[in-house]
Amino acid sequence: xxxxxxxxxxxxxxxxxxxxxxxxxxxxxxxxxxxxxxxxxxxxxxxxxxxxxxxxxxxxxxxxxxxxxxxxxxxxxxxxxxxxxxxxxxxxxxxxxxxxxxxxxxxxxxxxxxxxxxxxxxxxxxxxxxxxxxxxxxxxxxxxxxxxxxxxxxxxxxxxxxxxxxxxxxxxxxxxxxxxxxxxxxxxxxxxxxxxxxxxxxxxxxxxxxxxxxxxxxxxxxxxxxxxxxxxxxxxxxxxxxxxxxxxxxxxxxxxxxxxxxxxxxxxxxxxxxxxxxxxxxxxxxxxxxxxxxxxxxxxxxxxxxxxxxxxxxxxxxxxxxxxxxxxxxxxxxxxxxxxxxxxxxxxxxxxxxxxxxxxxxxxxxxxxxxxxxxxxxxxxxxxxxxxxxxxxxxxxxxxxxxxxxxxxxxxxxxxxxxxxxxxxxxxxxxxxxxxxxxxxxxxxxxxxxxxxxxxxxxxxxxxxxxxxxxxxxxxxxxxxxxxxxxxxxxxxxxxxxxxxxxxxxxxxxxxxxxxxxxxxxxxxxxxxxxxxxxxxxxxxxxxxxxxxxxxxxxxx
Amino acid sequence: xxxxxxxxxxxxxxxxxxxxxxxxxxxxxxxxxxxxxxxxxxxxxxxxxxxxxxxxxxxxxxxxxxxxxxxxxxxxxxxxxxxxxxxxxxxxxxxxxxxxxxxxxxxxxxxxxxxxxxxxxxxxxxxxxxxxxxxxxxxxxxxxxxxxxxxxxxxxxxxxxxxxxxxxxxxxxxxxxxxxxxxxxxxxxxxxxxxxxxxxxxxxxxxxxxxxxxxxxxxxxxxxxxxxxxxxxxxxxxxxxxxxxxxxxxxxxxxxxxxxxxxxxxxxxxxxxxxxxxxxxxxxxxxxxxxxxxxxxxxxxxxxxxxxxxxxxxxx
Numbered sequence: 001x002x003x004x005x006x007x008x009x010x011x012x013x014x015x016x017x018x019x020x021x022x023x024x025x026x027x028x029x030x031x032x033x034x035x036x037x038x039x040x041x042x043x044x045x046x047x048x049x050x051x052x053x054x055x056x057x058x059x060x061x062x063x064x065x066x067x068x069x070x071x072x073x074x075x076x077x078x079x080x081x082x083x084x085x086x087x088x089x090x091x092x093x094x095x096x097x098x099x100x101x102x103x104x105x106x107x108x109x110x111x112x113x114x115x116x117x118x119x120x121x122x123x124x125x126x127x128x129x130x131x132x133x134x135x136x137x138x139x140x141x142x143x144x145x146x147x148x149x150x151x152x153x154x155x156x157x158x159x160x161x162x163x164x165x166x167x168x169x170x171x172x173x174x175x176x177x178x179x180x181x182x183x184x185x186x187x188x189x190x191x192x193x194x195x196x197x198x199x200x201x202x203x204x205x206x207x208x209x210x211x212x213x214x215x216x217x218x219x220x221x222x223x224x225x226x227x228x229x230x231x232x233x234x235x236x237x238x239x240x241x242x243x244x245x246x247x248x249x250x251x252x253x254x255x256x257x258x259x260x261x262x263x264x265x266x267x268x269x270x271x272x273x274x275x276x277x278x279x280x281x282x283x284x285x286x287x288x289x290x291x292x293x294x295x296x297x298x299x300x301x302x303x304x305x306x307x308x309x310x311x312x313x314x315x316x317x318x319x320x321x322x323x324x325x326x327x328x329x330x331x332x333x334x335x336x337x338x339x340x341x342x343x344x345x346x347x348x349x350x351x352x353x354x355x356x357x358x359x360x361x362x363x364x365x366x367x368x369x370x371x372x373x374x375x376x377x378x379x380x381x382x383x384x385x386x387x388x389x390x391x392x393x394x395x396x397x398x399x400x401x402x403x404x405x406x407x408x409x410x411x412x413x414x415x416x417x418x419x420x421x422x423x424x425x426x427x428x429x430x431x432x433x434x435x436x437x438x439x440x441x442x443x444x445x446x447x448x449x450x451x452x453x454x455x456x457x458x459x460x461x462x463x464x465x466x467x468x469x470x471x472x473x474x475x476x477x478x479x480x481x482x483x484x485x486x487x488x489x490x491x492x493x494x495x496x497x498x499x500x501x502x503x504x505x506x507x508x509x510x511x512x513x514x515x516x517x518x519x520x521x522x523x524x525x526x527x528x529x530x531x532x533x534x535x536x537x538x539x540x541x542x543x544x545x546x547x548x549x550x551x552x553x554x555x556x557x
Numbered sequence: 558x559x560x561x562x563x564x565x566x567x568x569x570x571x572x573x574x575x576x577x578x579x580x581x582x583x584x585x586x587x588x589x590x591x592x593x594x595x596x597x598x599x600x601x602x603x604x605x606x607x608x609x610x611x612x613x614x615x616x617x618x619x620x621x622x623x624x625x626x627x628x629x630x631x632x633x634x635x636x637x638x639x640x641x642x643x644x645x646x647x648x649x650x651x652x653x654x655x656x657x658x659x660x661x662x663x664x665x666x667x668x669x670x671x672x673x674x675x676x677x678x679x680x681x682x683x684x685x686x687x688x689x690x691x692x693x694x695x696x697x698x699x700x701x702x703x704x705x706x707x708x709x710x711x712x713x714x715x716x717x718x719x720x721x722x723x724x725x726x727x728x729x730x731x732x733x734x735x736x737x738x739x740x741x742x743x744x745x746x747x748x749x750x751x752x753x754x755x756x757x758x759x760x761x762x763x764x765x766x767x768x769x770x771x772x773x774x775x776x777x778x779x780x781x782x783x784x785x786x787x788x789x790x791x792x793x794x795x796x797x798x799x800x801x802x803x804x805x806x807x808x809x810x811x812x813x814x815x816x817x818x819x820x821x822x823x824x825x826x827x828x829x830x831x832x833x834x835x836x837x838x839x840x841x842x843x844x845x846x847x848x849x850x851x852x853x854x855x856x857x858x859x860x861x862x863x864x865x866x867x868x869x870x871x872x873x
Contacts, residue, residue, distance in 0.1 A: 053728075059831060061638075061640040061641040062640070063641075068595055068601075068609060070594060070595070070598070148612070150609045150612065150613075152595075152598070152601065153600050153601065154605065155600050155601075155602075185600075204642070205637065205642045209641070209642055210641060210642065210643060224651075224823060225641070225643075225648060225651050225652070225823070226651075226652055226823035226824075226827055226828055226831065227724075227725070227821070227823035228728060246729075248728050250724075250728075250821075251821075252821050253818055253821075253827065253830070253831070254818050254819065256707065257707075257710075257722075257723060257818070257819055257820075257821060260707075260711075260715065260722050260723070261722050261723055261724075261821070263715060263722075264714055264715055264721070264722040266721065266722055266723070266724065427588070427589070428589070428593070429587070429588050429589020429590065429593045429836070430588040430589060432593055432596040432597060433588060433589055433590075433593045433596065436596065437596055437603045438603070448597065449597075449599050450599075451599070452599050452600050460599070460600060460602075466602075468602065468603040468604070472602075473602035473603070473604045473605065474602050475602070
């Protein structure tokens with residue numbers, strides 16, 4: 001973790017710091033370690049200064065934040081647009097275009113969770129000078145559920161009824177049913193200007209989509225397709241910052257090349273896909289760079305198809321879990337940087353349950369469990385029971401070298417307990433198409449982000465109604481069915497106070513850890529680098545991309 | 558001559574039609590498709606993706622989609638990208654200059670150097686120079702371009718700091734000198750392999766000519782070595798090179814997949830790779846048609862040029 005996580009350090013005054021140093025009598029040696037020098041001695045500049053080059057390994061191409069898009073596109077959205085309220089690194093909602101975050105406490109949400117009222121900031125202007133009003137919020141929420149629009153998220157928004165503009169600075173609506181995750185959904189819903197779509201027949205191809213107008217800290221300046229996007233400081237920004245004149249979002253498709261350009265100084269911040277773990281040792285020693293390990297929100301798992309006869313019995317799933325040598329996989333293949341986990345919730349989340357039973361690698365226990373459950377080795381050494389052989393395929397994206405090696409590790413230890421695993425990898429387009437979505441696999445190694453921003457609701461992954469293979473809508477591709485989890489999801493989704501909600505989700509993690517529809521392996525940790533002096537960069541598992549707070553980034557001088 | 562041209566054009570049209578049909582079918586039959594990249598997006602369901610695919614007309618029979626695409630193409634509409642919604646032609650012409658600059662420079666370097674090395678090697682056959690050129694060419698042909706590119710970056714930009722580690726220009730600068738400075742490494746890396754190819758072809762072609770009777774006759778007439786070489790040998794040896802150069806035209810404009818990636822050069826090669834990755838059908842088809850047309854024009858030009866230079870060839 002970096003010093004940036006603790007902004008209070010910055011509040012130590014220079015005088016106080018000097019006194020402290022004098023007292024210790026080893027001033028020169030103590031400064032850097034104790035104080036995170038740039039934080040202590042540098043405040044943001046008075047006016048925007050300099051430029052930042054952020055590199056991504058994919059090219060942002062979708063600039064209307066509500067069109068179907070991928071993670072990297074949000075790197076631009078965060079700079080140009082604002083949501084009503086955002087979410088910080090600790091999971092707290094922070095007001096943006098809204099004056100305050102609606103809650104039951106302040107009357108923004110009615111006690112039953114059905115009626116919402118949002119007060120908006122006055123005097124905010126769009127980048128083209130048009131005033132921002134409640135009409136824009138109404139337009140945005142309607143656009144997301146527009147039948148003809150290729151919307152990237154309807155879930156949640158489709159519950160909104162009776163959107164009413166009370167005044168230019170106030171909007172209200174009613175929810176069809178209480179839906180607590182909606183606050184998190186709104187925190188990743190950027191407000192777009194209504195006037196940019198006036199007279200546009202097909203909103204999927206509006207001129208706005210390639211020349212976005214927002215309220216954010218940076219304005220759209222230029223795009224050289226296939227190369228970079230240039231954003232310019234918005235001097236009229238209502239919030240904190242911006243502190244740099246320009247942001248260049250550079251597209252570098254190859255991660256080795258990105259690292260090279262980071263070393264050469266062409267790139268200031270390594271963004272999405274970051275520095276590969278094999279470069280971590282080298283990166284740490286680079287002069288003039290700050291390189292840190294940052295936990296991501298992606299959890300790697302060995303996923304089971306619960307409808308397959310091999311996996312119906314809990315003892316089998318437990319035995320398989322015992323037979324996975326997690327730590328060796330992390331150490332040997334991921335340079336020891338990923339952290340083992342028992343939950344699908346990132347460990348930095350407010351809703352993470354740290355008290356789940358710890359995984360243990362033990363072939364003996366695995367064998368014992370299978371023996372007791374009546375799975376006896378057949379003539380070829382593979383266990384079987386009632387005509388079912390403990391043999392299955394395992395798939396992931398072909399060409400993902402590290403995962404392919406992990407599969408071989410797992411294959412080997414499984415073999416030791418009399419389980420046959422055949423590796424059958426597929427190209428990405430096939431793997432994550434119907435094969436994954438319609439649960440045609442036996443087992444899969446996959447990394448998933450289970451949470452929608454900071455919200456703990458995972459109905460999409462665990463509700464019994466969320467399996468596409470069974471005609472549901474969602475990603476419960478392991479075909480997991482648990483009445484208890486269904487109930488917990490339903491109850492948790494209708495409670496609006498985070499402290500009260502928490503218990504439902506801690507319990508849910510416990511149930512899933514017990515049932516093991518997937519065997520949790522580890523939470524990804526990424527290696528992120530930036531040039532020394534680049535200040536304000538703050539890891540945040542609650543948002544999908546590093547530029548979530550780019551308005552506050554600056555160069556320490 | 559005109560009849561010949563008309564015939565060639567007729568052939569070309571049929572070829573283009575075939576290329577487009579096969580290309581389209583292969584593309585759409587390939588598993589995945591434009592929606593698969595969104596499969597792991599949190600909060601989206603397969604039903605939702607299916608609905609959007611239907612809106613985009615992606616669930617119609619392939620042949621219907623092809624007919625639709627062809628019909629629009631015949632009216633001059635190349636379609637719009639699935640990624641950013643902009644017209645395909647705009648996108649292609651945006652990436653063209655970058656590729657033209659890089660490939661043009663690399664080709665100029667490789668042809669001039671390659672031809673020179675080839676001639677010299679043939680004239681002084683089995684000399685030290687010839688051996689060195691042969692070995693050099695073998696090495697150049699066996700080294701993978703991406704590796705050579707990375708090594709060049711490591712030495713000349715990270716260690717020596719002479720050239721930038723990629724990109725086409727410094728953002729915010731963009732003066733001719735800046736472009737040139739960025740061009741050196743990728744152009745030479747690309748040319749490296751091509752020099753090898755050109756020099757081998759040229760050496761063989763020159764050797765073919767050098768041993769022919771008319772060259773011996775020219776020497777016997779008492780012409781100077783120089784005159785024999787440049788007037789009789791090189792002129793004839795260059796003829797097959799023209800056809801090769803004609804085939805070079807599409808390569809020139811369709812870009813270098815690997816080098817453009819290693820040097821973050823925003824050209825046609827990268828556009829093609831990216832579009833494939835995202836199953837951006839309209840752009841891929843646009844690029845396919847674009848390079849098919851170039852191949853046809855290139856070979857036509859080469860034939861015409863050969864006929865113009867070589868009096869023995871008559872087009873009818």
